[in-house]
Amino acid sequence: MTASCRVPTVADAEAIARLHVAGWREAYAGIVPSTILDNVDVADRIARWQDYLAGDGVTFLAEEEGAAAGFIRAGALSEPMVAGADGHIFALYVLRRHHRRGIGRRLLGLVAGEWLARGGRALSVGVLTENAPALAFYQGVGASFAQAETYRWEGHELPESIYVFRNLEELAGFA
Known part of the structure; x- marks a missing residue:
């Protein structure tokens, strides 16, 4: 099964917010205190996603069989986290049942291509250091x-590792 990817609209805010919360709960169980994960305010996340999607960042939504499977959101930071990284990946989540299908790679490729088209040169991303699967994923697709x-x-x-993608042309090839 192949996921379709598209630029979401504000009408997709609820689906992305729910996926975001589910992604946190899957990825961070045992890393982030359960009191935080259990008490995430979905209504607040929906409102935030409405704002994000109305803004000027770069967002892509992956769907399988008409349901949200993953998303990525990137944009500029007022202060770069890493020298030379003029953009930042704020979030990349793919629900566990959709892992190992190339969705994360494809979303990264789409963002890299769009960032290059906007004149960007490199993207940073922060990963909770205890999230071993995410660290392996980013390293496997060329992040340093x-x-x-x-x-x-x-x-x-929470300990966080900051990675950088300086190979956006190569990364865009995943799209």
């Missing part, structure tokens, strides 16, 4: 470790 940081989420400090 740049630095260690601390991500603060609801008063909890």
Whole structure:
């Protein structure tokens, strides 16, 4: 089964918000305190996604059989996390039941191509250091470790690894 990918509209905000929360719960179980994951306000996430989708970032939605399977959101930061990285991947989630189908690679390729088209040169991404599958994925598609940081989420400090994609032309080939 092949996922279709498209630029979502504000009408997709609820589907993406629900996928985002489900993605957090799948990826961060045992890493992020369950009190945080259990108490995510979906209505707040929907409102945020309505704002994101009305903004000027780069977002792609992957669907399989008409249902949201994954998404990616990227854009500019006011202060780059890594020297030379003029863009940042804010979120990339693919629901576990859709893993190993090339969806994450394809979403990365679409974002890389769009970032290049906008004149971009490199993209950074932050990954919770304890999220071993995500670290392996990013390393496997050519990201290079740049630095260690601390991500603060609801008063909890979580180790974060910052990676950078400097090979956007190659990455765009995944689209």
